[in-house]
Amino acid sequence: MATDVHGPVAPGAATAAPASAASAAVRVTGLTRSFDGRAVIDRLDLTLRAGEFTVLLGRSGCGKSTLLRVLAGLDREIEGEVLVPQRRAVAFQAPRLMPWKRVWRNVLLGLPGRPAREHAERALAEVGLEHRTDAWPKTLSGGEAQRASLARALVREPDLLLLDEPFGALDALTRIKAQQLVARLWQRRGCAVLLVTHDVDEAVLLADRVLVMDGGRIAYDTQVPLERPREVGDPGFAALRNRLLAELGVL
Template identity: 55%
Template sequence: MATHTVRLSPVRVRGLVRGYGPKGVLNGVDLDIAPGEFVALLGPSGCGKSTLLRALAGLDHAVSGSGTVEVPEKVSVVFQDSRLLPWDSVLGNVTLGLRGHDAEQRGRRALAEVGLAGREKAWPHELSGGEQQRVALARSLVRDPELLLADEPFGALDALTRLKMHSLLAELVSVHQPAVLLVTHDVEEAIALADRIVVLDHGQVAVERRVASGSNRSPYDPGFAQLHSELLEALGVTHHKAAAATLAQPNATQ
């Protein structure tokens, strides 16, 4: 029987097993996330990334399994779909369920942090996809979480908007300093944002790589190519070097 325990910090997962009926998804996962650490979780579709995130969020009560999950008391989740209530204003969405006489003030401050000051009375359908995700981030961070869980929050955005959201998320994490688990399929996104990258395969942790602070963050930084290559190889992309070399040949397209 799986146990889900609330504690101060850090995140601690031991021997986590999860399955849907006879199908196993997670097969004995061990994972630690230190306070303030940003961890990106990579892996092929169906390997259990979202299942692990839902276990940390305490959203998998109906799933069979075993192991222990220990998380901080204050946990927030951001999904790929912003999940805004269409019948409530932007400010109402941010402050939904927020208690205290200063809830509205805190909501306005959170919207200002994500660049949406002055849009408090707007309706969700009046916002772009990127703006909707900004509201979702504000809604999560207004509660000052100790752990922020993000399940492909930028997967539906265009490339330019994603880059802007990367910068915003990095800035917000620097200010609020929660521990973060980001589920993503994007190797470059993981390298750009995370302190540590974990690759999940067949329901187990297959590879872990730490990203050196201040380096390896972009294709122009030393070490990026090596780390990028190692992660792609861990994900089963084994012919990318040969393909790149072929494309670089003068007669490759003739």
């Protein structure tokens, strides 16, 4: 029988902690998710530390996005145990803004009660989008729409922020700016982050820890010992990049 537990990991787990803290933001034990009899996630065990920026790499179809959806509470047809903070938020590659609602209303979408506009304005200011508060989504650029999606996640004050390839549809320059923005937001907020991506350079630039998923399990797990800010030309950067590419079967 599937065991699907979504709630705080432990008393006080809803409070963000530094990356060095021993407390866990996520605990996954024996997680299995099958589709038509095939296990996309196969008895996976995983712990994500509070305040840590983790990046999940893997080839298409390895189960990365499925795992993120389980952690977000969007997929409950599972076996095993999943413990996550109650306060969590997710941003996808597609911003998923409602075209008939102005930007500030999109930011508040799904929040309980009747949250005040000021909550949206603060979140939009945090992502540099305060000048587009009353805009319609169709008038936003791709980068602006993704920042609005991030604001919608941040307004929930998450202890766990889940990002599913949020930069994948952006052009190269906008992608760099979006990466820098997420890094600043994480440093300011102190929440745990799990970023799913195919971009190895992005993983090394942003992560405290990089996981490689293969066959429905975590096949490789490494800390990133490089100081921030990181440079692509640094020998340590290149060495870790090559190791991750090898784990992904590219080199």
